[in-house]
Amino acid sequence: MGPRDNGFKVVLLGEGRVGKTSILLRYVKGEFSDRQVSTLQASYLDRRLAVQDQSIQLSIWDTAGQERFHALGPIYYRDADGALLVYDITDYSSFNKVTKWVRELRQIVGAEICITIAGNKIDLEKHRAVPEDEALDYARSVNATHVYTSAKQNKGLDHAFLDLADRMCKRRQAQRPPSNPSRKHLLLVDEPAAPPKPKQNNCC
């Protein structure tokens, strides 16, 4: 088994003030409320999940929302398996940013990254600025899942992460035949299929 066989890296992207940190904090609390929480866990979170009868480990990386750090996004995305793009449904510009990041992710990481677009602050439905149809259509067009979340009311978070984990698992299984996951690293060229047996009468 390779080191990353059940570990997944998820980056959390979103403009400042859309609530991605709240999402992470809420997610942390929901799980670990009675345990010591590392101070770092508001920006970096390890979480074990049971998906498809196996235990997987999710590393969720929060990213800084400021523009000057986001210009350095590719360093964040490196080797990411999934991305949770958060926008604020009451702020259309934050949705525009999401489209930008999707483009960038697809360009840099490639088509294999699983993307979930999360419309946050669904509790402020009456101030909605991003039309639902547009958001859903867009998510479908880029082959991403769209979910609604509310960090304030703890709605949709578990679902969002579970769904993302599920898709990442499926994607990885599709990429690697489960029978011999590390086969491609052991491809031998110009060698007999079965290596000769080592000598056995070799003892003194």
Added chain:
Amino acid sequence: MRWAHASESECLAEVSRRSRVTSAWRASFRRGIPFAEPAAGCWIQCFQNRLTGFADWAELRQRFDGSYFVVLHAQQGVDVALRRFSMTEVMDLGELLDRYEEVRVNNNPNERTSKWADATTLACGNELERRARRPVQPGETVMCGGVECVLERGGDYEDAPWVAKIGAETLSLGEFLDKYPTVNDDDDDDDDPAADIALERRLLRPPPKRAPFDDAFSVDRQRGLERAAQDLFVPVIARSRRERTALDLEASAAARAADKDDIEEDDELWGAARKAAAGALRCYFTGIAFRRPADVLYDALIAERSYKHWIPDPNPVVAVAAYVSRSALADASTAPGAVLAVVNDHFFRPDAVGRACAAARVVLDSLLRYHPALGSRREATIAALEAVDAALFGDDDAGSSTKWIMDDSDRAARELRYQAVLDSLRDRVEDLPDRAALLEKSRSSGGEKRPSLAALDKLPLARTARGKLRALVATLEALAAELGETGVASDDLMPALCDTLLQANLQHPAAEIAFAKRFCRDEKLLLGADGYALTSFEIALAALRETCDQEDDLFVVAQDLPERARAVSEETPVSLHSRQQQLASHVWPRRSITRP
């Protein structure tokens, strides 16, 4: 160590004397090779004062100006079995005499048995110059035995061996030297009499004498030079690279402060100069202090010897001070140089006598700020002042366009300028404890240091990638704990991390990160908290680099700063990284000084 300071004729006489003494003792071993007077091209056997090992050999050579030097081939250590001369060194005859008690001239060069064709290119070139009694340039025509001969390089590349072309015949330089024993260009007399007079003068000139030295220099020349230079020209408070970096940061802070100062609006030019000085502060601490101090001092002393038209006080302090000031002012990439450039372009108008003093003050200010040691001795300060004078008012051959300004009111202006120096000195003295206190504070505040900084200090100490990653995670966690108890979002963490990185003043932050990244072999780690910490640091570093470049624009007062200063400041942005790159790639401007 006295032979190093003796005159050349004395040294030659001493070689001859020692050869006679030595030969009597060594003759039995050397099968009675007859004594020969030292002459250019001869080999000198140099005996170590011990029984093991072989003698070292030195070749006596002569420069075209008639002075002598030796090329010493020495054995390093006692390596009898290999019998190999592993060290070649060029030195003066006096130094050779100081080093070896017993020397013996071994052969007479006039009875040279080996052919020049077998000699090295360097030896042939030397011999050619010795015969021609002048430096020979490639492509030159010389007369040898009434035949015209063109000397040129045998290939397009640098250091290609020379060839001599005589008619259709092409000879290597060694063959040429063997074939034609004399090289003379007497026939060229009519072509350039002035050059010939110059040559004659050069030949008539007595061999250069060494400058008198202080007691400090006569003990151990090399070490003494170094020590004296360190005392003089490395700023007292900035000995290590880290401290210099701190000084750099401080300089940029000063630039910021200077930018905010109220500038006397009524005097437009004065204001412009102040701004120029503030802008030039960002041109770094790339003073002479960054060069090897011994180099500087050595160059200065050589310059003192070889520039006959510039004979300052024989006191080396003055010589070096003048040299340092001149080179700082001549190089526009240093702060004083940039200020001078601005001031020279904009200050001199017919009514500018009064302002000239202000200009001198600005230039001096920046000179003393960047070379505080210049203010530490009276002679050095006066030399610095003279250099500024010369640079501003064209006392020397460089810029004579503004000389006329000082003609009528020379004395008053001079007084004013001296006053300016005294003011600067006073400022400097007042300034100094603050700076020292600042550095001291940053250094000694280990006890009450923020935990994140303390954790980050362990980063360079960790010897493995795992250790470095641990230090990074510890720093991040400490930082998060400092910021809040419940946990901190990345939005707040990253700016704080940038701040901490700046304060920690790591020597090679990028290298530390690259090391951890490159040598971490466990992929799982990079997926977890360690990877997150690593990425955060990477991003913080990259962001800092970009920010530094952007903030650079903040200090440029576009409409006021003259074009030239702006060009200089754009060439030299304030970021640490570009500064290091710049220092690495910068070729220091040198005077055309030939070392002996």
